[in-house]
Amino acid sequence: xxxxxxxxxDPIEVLYINKEGADIKSANTAWASMVAFSLxxxxxxxxxxxxxxxxxxxxxxxxxxxxxxxxxxxxxxxxSGEVLKKTISGGIYACFLHKGDYAEIEKTFHEIRHWIAExxxxxxxxxxxQKYLDFDISGIKPEDLRTEIYVPIAxxxx
Numbered sequence: 001x002x003x004x005x006x007x008x009x010d011p012i013e014v015l016y017i018n019k020e021g022a023d024i025k026s027a028n029t030a031w032a033s034m035v036a037f038s039l040x041x042x043x044x045x046x047x048x049x050x051x052x053x054x055x056x057x058x059x060x061x062x063x064x065x066x067x068x069x070x071x072x073x074x075x076x077x078x079x080s081g082e083v084l085k086k087t088i089s090g091g092i093y094a095c096f097l098h099k100g101d102y103a104e105i106e107k108t109f110h111e112i113r114h115w116i117a118e119x120x121x122x123x124x125x126x127x128x129x130q131k132y133l134d135f136d137i138s139g140i141k142p143e144d145l146r147t148e149i150y151v152p153i154a155x156x157x158x
Contacts, residue, residue: 002111004094004151011090014051014070015083021065024103027052030069037083038071048072050132051088070129089126093150101142105130105149112151119157126152 017037019030038044051070070088079085094115098108116123133146 002096002108002115004096004112004115006092006153006156007095007150008092009090009150012051012072012088013076013085014072014088015077015079015085016053016068016070017082018055018066018068018084021067026065026067027069027102030067033082034069034071037080041077041080043071043073043077046074046077047135048074050135052130052132053088053127055127088129089124089152091124091126092153094121094153094156096149096151098147098149099143100145102145102147103142105147108149112149116151121151121156122154124152124154128152 015034015037017030017033019026019033038047049072051068051072053068053070054065055068056065068086070086076085094112096108096112096115098105115121128149128151131148131150133148134140134144
């Protein structure tokens with residue numbers, strides 16, 4: 001069973017690109033666009049960290065989803081075109097570590113849902129997000145990738 005660290009974080013200002021869908025294809029498309037923007041504007045030298053946010057919305061008719069590819073910078077550049085600016089909420093989070101291929105991250109999400117139920121967790125009204133600890137993934141084996149998953153919590157039994 002995966003066990004989280006309980007952490008308090010400050011708000012994080014990021015630039016992001018949103019793409020429809022919550023699958024690996026939409027994430028890859030969002031990241032390709034964000035990298036192209038960063039290269040074109042010569043921003044990679046100021047990039048601090050990469051984050052991902054999955055948004056879902058359900059109605060009686062269907063479920064829609066989208067993915068935000070986010071980057072924090074030392075010197076925050078101005079948004080342009082499809083690149084927008086937002087702040088990831090600060091506060092208390094349960095932080096889980098996923099080690100391995102992004103394609104296998106759903107297994108970690110399943111364990112997180114189990115932890116939430118077992119520990120009677122009350123979630124805060126904020127987006128959960130992923131922090132990609134390996135900024136440049138070229139040359140890294142998929143099984144060695146590390147991702148922190150932050151789940152906003154109000155209270156828990158643990």
